Amino acid sequence: MKLNIKCPKCDEDIELLVNDDELKNALAIQTHRPGEINSIVVIPTWRCELGCPYCKYKQQLDGKSIEYLSNLYQVEKELTPDEWIKLLNSYSPAVFDFTGGEPLLYPGIVQVLNSLPLWTITSNTLYLPPGIDYSRCKSWTASFHPHISTELRGKFLENTYKISSQSIPLNINLVLTPKTFDSVLSWADSFNSSTNVTVNVLPYYDDKDFSWYKYPGLVERMNRNPHVRYEEKLFEYKGLEGNGYCKGGQHYFVLGPDGKAFRCLTDLHTGKQPISGLVNSTCNDRCMFPCDWGYGGRKLN
Ligand code: SF4
Numbered sequence: 495m496k497l498n499i500k501c502p503k504c505d506e507d508i509e510l511l512v513n514d515d516e517l518k519n520a521l522a523i524q525t526h527r528p529g530e531i532n533s534i535v536v537i538p539t540w541r542c543e544l545g546c547p548y549c550k551y552k553q554q555l556d557g558k559s560i561e562y563l564s565n566l567y568q569v570e571k572e573l574t575p576d577e578w579i580k581l582l583n584s585y586s587p588a589v590f591d592f593t594g595g596e597p598l599l600y601p602g603i604v605q606v607l608n609s610l611p612l613w614t615i616t617s618n619t620l621y622l623p624p625g626i627d628y629s630r631c632k633s634w635t636a637s638f639h640p641h642i643s644t645e646l647r648g649k650f651l652e653n654t655y656k657i658s659s660q661s662i663p664l665n666i667n668l669v670l671t672p673k674t675f676d677s678v679l680s681w682a683d684s685f686n687s688s689t690n691v692t693v694n695v696l697p698y699y700d701d702k703d704f705s706w707y708k709y710p711g712l713v714e715r716m717n718r719n720p721h722v723r724y725e726e727k728l729f730e731y732k733g734l735e736g737n738g739y740c741k742g743g744q745h746y747f748v749l750g751p752d753g754k755a756f757r758c759l760t761d762l763h764t765g766k767q768p769i770s771g772l773v774n775s776t777c778n779d780r781c782m783f784p785c786d787w788g789y790g791g792r793k794l795n
């Protein structure tokens with residue numbers, strides 16, 4: 495459905511294709527600033543069946559809600575594939591970065607991906623639905639979880655080989671905890687021997703009571719390991735201070751499974767309101783999510 499609204503900031507006429515208030519606001523940003531949105535993070539579903547002990551999102555059984563540090567984010571419904579296609583194609587030519595939950599568990603994901611000019615994805619890569627047009631994939635991040643069965647490890651290796659053999663840049667991410675320390679670093683070394691693969695080891699940090707500084711010997715080893723990312727920024731749960739220019743809501747934003755738009759991942763997970771209208775480019779909040787830092791939400795130094 496086509497709608498004509500005024501930009502909330504300057505009264506300019508904008509034509510929209512959807513009928514939900516949050517979607518209207520999100521679209522207003524892109525329509526008003528053509529070319530300024532570089533990336534849109536898309537979470538088509540919270541579903542994931544893997545139940546990793548260190549998962550920061552405590553998926554609820556209904557698949558439509560998550561809990562993060564006692565904040566519950568709930569959606570009444572997931573958008574249908576047709577709704578996603580209509581919505582996302584209104585934002586082109588942004589790059590669409592799919593994550594979750596496990597995005598490949600969203601029914602209709604192939605239809606949605608194949609409708610977009612360019613996308614990236616973060617997935618546990620245990621199941622590749624047939625029919626994906628990989629020529630539109632800009633990069634693939636495969637999260638490896640060592641606790642999975644031998645059979646699933648075989649699937650992971652088979653699927654990541656399939657992806658990298660199509661010349662798609664492949665990142666393999668692993669979460670490091672004190673309990674899994676040696677095995678994760680050993681897996682990281684084994685993946686690193688493959689060509690065209692970047693291995694990223696991400697220290698666990700999503701717990702206000704946890705600190706790597708309780709394990710000085712491990713901190714020392716992390717500081718020396720070439721795969722460990724973000725260094726001391728992930729050594730305890732504190733985030734980065736916000737105090738200035740941020741690209742969240744300006745050059746990128748985040749869409750939840752119901753299509754609601756958030757300024758950044760930190761906002762979505764810490765119980766902030768969806769964005770409404772054009773947002774300010776300064777932020778004084780604590781910025782918790784490394785993915786936001788990667789998008790330019792907060793300067794890393
Ligand atoms: S695969 Fe990812 S989303 Fe699923 S439980 Fe594990 S960490 Fe969480």
Ligand code: SF4
Nearest residue numbers: 740742758777781791
């Ligand atoms: S919380 Fe971080 S990413 Fe979000 S708007 Fe603030 S500085 Fe930007």
